[in-house]
Amino acid sequence: MKKAVGIDLGGTFIKGAIIDEEGHIVVKNEIPTEVEKGPEDILKRIEVLVHSLARGASVALSDLAGVGIGIPGFLDDATGMAVEVVNLGWKDVSVRDPLKERLGLPIYLENDANSAALGEAWVGAGRGRDSAICITLGTGVGGGIVLGARVLRGANVMAGEIGHMVMDPDGARCNCGRHGCLETVSSATGIVRLAKERLARGETSSLNANQLTPADVFAAAAQGDIVATEVLSYAIDTLGRGLAIAAVLINPEVIVVGGGMSRAGNALFKPLNASFKHYALPRVAEVADIVPATLGNDAGVVGAGKLALYS
Amino acid sequence: MKKAVGIDLGGTFIKGAIIDEEGHIVVKNEIPTEVEKGPEDILKRIEVLVHSLARGASVALSDLAGVGIGIPGFLDDATGMAVEVVNLGWKDVSVRDPLKERLGLPIYLENDANSAALGEAWVGAGRGRDSAICITLGTGVGGGIVLGARVLRGANVMAGEIGHMVMDPDGARCNCGRHGCLETVSSATGIVRLAKERLARGETSSLNANQLTPADVFAAAAQGDIVATEVLSYAIDTLGRGLAIAAVLINPEVIVVGGGMSRAGNALFKPLNASFKHYALPRVAEVADIVPATLGNDAGVVGAGKLALYS
Numbered sequence: 001m002k003k004a005v006g007i008d009l010g011g012t013f014i015k016g017a018i019i020d021e022e023g024h025i026v027v028k029n030e031i032p033t034e035v036e037k038g039p040e041d042i043l044k045r046i047e048v049l050v051h052s053l054a055r056g057a058s059v060a061l062s063d064l065a066g067v068g069i070g071i072p073g074f075l076d077d078a079t080g081m082a083v084e085v086v087n088l089g090w091k092d093v094s095v096r097d098p099l100k101e102r103l104g105l106p107i108y109l110e111n112d113a114n115s116a117a118l119g120e121a122w123v124g125a126g127r128g129r130d131s132a133i134c135i136t137l138g139t140g141v142g143g144g145i146v147l148g149a150r151v152l153r154g155a156n157v158m159a160g161e162i163g164h165m166v167m168d169p170d171g172a173r174c175n176c177g178r179h180g181c182l183e184t185v186s187s188a189t190g191i192v193r194l195a196k197e198r199l200a201r202g203e204t205s206s207l208n209a210n211q212l213t214p215a216d217v218f219a220a221a222a223q224g225d226i227v228a229t230e231v232l233s234y235a236i237d238t239l240g241r242g243l244a245i246a247a248v249l250i251n252p253e254v255i256v257v258g259g260g261m262s263r264a265g266n267a268l269f270k271p272l273n274a275s276f277k278h279y280a281l282p283r284v285a286e287v288a289d290i291v292p293a294t295l296g297n298d299a300g301v302v303g304a305g306k307l308a309l310y311s
Numbered sequence: 312m313k314k315a316v317g318i319d320l321g322g323t324f325i326k327g328a329i330i331d332e333e334g335h336i337v338v339k340n341e342i343p344t345e346v347e348k349g350p351e352d353i354l355k356r357i358e359v360l361v362h363s364l365a366r367g368a369s370v371a372l373s374d375l376a377g378v379g380i381g382i383p384g385f386l387d388d389a390t391g392m393a394v395e396v397v398n399l400g401w402k403d404v405s406v407r408d409p410l411k412e413r414l415g416l417p418i419y420l421e422n423d424a425n426s427a428a429l430g431e432a433w434v435g436a437g438r439g440r441d442s443a444i445c446i447t448l449g450t451g452v453g454g455g456i457v458l459g460a461r462v463l464r465g466a467n468v469m470a471g472e473i474g475h476m477v478m479d480p481d482g483a484r485c486n487c488g489r490h491g492c493l494e495t496v497s498s499a500t501g502i503v504r505l506a507k508e509r510l511a512r513g514e515t516s517s518l519n520a521n522q523l524t525p526a527d528v529f530a531a532a533a534q535g536d537i538v539a540t541e542v543l544s545y546a547i548d549t550l551g552r553g554l555a556i557a558a559v560l561i562n563p564e565v566i567v568v569g570g571g572m573s574r575a576g577n578a579l580f581k582p583l584n585a586s587f588k589h590y591a592l593p594r595v596a597e598v599a600d601i602v603p604a605t606l607g608n609d610a611g612v613v614g615a616g617k618l619a620l621y622s
Binding site: 074130131143145147152153154155156157158159160161162164166176178237241244245246248249250251252253279281284287288 | 385441442454456458463464465466467468469470471472473475476477480487489548552555556557559560561562563564589590592594595598599
């Protein structure tokens with residue numbers, strides 16, 4: 001069976017795996033990114049990781065179909081460069097050609113959220129569906145749109161930036177420079193910010209501003225805390241409206257929600273479904289289930305592997 | 312050269328044309344819809360129209376590639392039925408099979424906004440671009456998304472419903488039942504409604520509530536009328552934000568704006584571009600021009616013809 005390497009390049013770890021044609025992980029591994037050592041060192045680490053994965057799977061490098069790499073930033077497909085990767089401090093770093101030369105394999109670059117979406121759509125929660133919108137709720141709100149067996153890349157690999165839909169033009173400033181982007185409200189960061197703002201106004205709550213995670217907010221809401229309940233209600237309602245907007249454009253068969261916050265389970269998915277149905281045209285809502293992601297942290301490497309297997 | 316028939320089924324007229332492989336209109340014609348006579352009569356009229364078009368182009372019916380039909384409502388692709396067409400008062404009307412039987416030609420059904428989008432993307436303002444978002448500003452805001460040479464249809468032919476993105480959850484009630492859809496604000500109907508609401512509040516304006524079109528609002532704004540200026544500013548800013556939201560999801564090469572209101576020219580396109588750039592990620596905005604549609608009322612028949620030629 002054909003196999004390929006999938007790499008998920010993150011700010012803390014570089015994850016890698018050998019993926020087979022059916023989407024199984026043959027072997028996986030991860031190494032620290034050590035951003036401070038610079039791009040050249042990171043490319044070297046990716047090379048070493050690929051060699052170690054091949055050894056672990058007892059496959060000759062030359063028998064692999066290629067290497068797919070999910071990168072958390074903006075890419076230029078024509079040149080194979082990472083144009084801007086904020087988490088790594090990269091600007092205009094050539095990735096494809098140097099790695100191709102070192103490894104002698106085809107290299108495929110993709111945005112990391114797109115890779116994860118492709119993984120979930122292929123063998124995760126979107127398996128068997130023809131179209132999927134996949135989001136990851138973390139520090140931001142990452143997104144990818146999968147149509148047929150391919151991720152929608154767009155004119156310059158910017159498609160699927162669901163986290164940057166401007167939901168409220170008068171909202172808080174986003175890292176991207178705009179105001180009121182979905183991820184200023186419905187990400188882990190957004191929920192913590194909203195809760196802290198209310199605590200700072202002196203509202204009564206069991207929440208502790210000095211130690212506050214989305215899990216704390218969900219836990220407090222479950223105990224009837226009003227601040228926590230209202231913050232979650234707003235964040236989830238806004239997310240439901242964002243997904244409804246995306247769905248009336250894409251009309252997908254499934255919407256997959258992953259990332260740390262998706263572990264809240266029913267406390268997230270029940271109100272999220274209600275809000276989605278409230279804002280989406282009924283014919284759109286009736287065909288699009290909202291379901292939790294199933295691949296967890298493996299989605300990125302699986303999707304990146306798929307890129308190399310099927311591009 | 313291969314030719315096909317494109318039909319644009321509207322509430323007032325049924326437009327039809329013979330389209331060649333290069334997107335030229337060989338001959339076109341239109342007949343009244345006469346909705347009140349019911350679906351059976353309308354299918355009969357389409358049959359008669361197709362025969363007369365073929366005669367006009369001196370083509371034997373059997374030499375045509377097929378008939379594409381743009382329908383202003385919800386479709387079921389599996390059964391070839393129009394599930395709901397509000398303007399025609401249709402519910403569950405079988406269209407594909409009866410016409411196929413009468414004409415002996417393949418019949419292709421498409422949503423009318425999708426047909427128009429396909430026409431503009433093919434040989435109109437989107438010619439030569441690989442991806443396009445096309446909208447029509449009229450009574451509502453119609454939309455279609457074209458990727459590669461195909462219109463995005465989605466799971467049940469509902470993709471591209473840009474007019475029903477909920478921009479303001481506290482906004483006015485939409486015909487679809489939701490509140491604050493884009494078309495409650497940025498359509499011809501929306502602009503007239505917003506202006507009338509302000510006149511009803513007794514605000515000073517040169518506008519006449521009893522005779523009020525978007526053209527009147529544009530004209531008054533050009534003369535410095537404050538109500539007209541503010542209404543347009545809000546409607547256009549909301550449209551710019553809606554297009555920015557669609558663009559960060561789709562990352563298109565071009566955005567085509569048609570319909571009666573697009574005749575306002577710079578008075579529309581200049582602020583619309585500014586608003587779009589304000590709300591879209593810079594890398595998304597820099598590749599996506601907003602341009603006026605060029606096919607006018609022919610977009611629908613051209614796109615429907617393309618469906619029949621290239622499906």
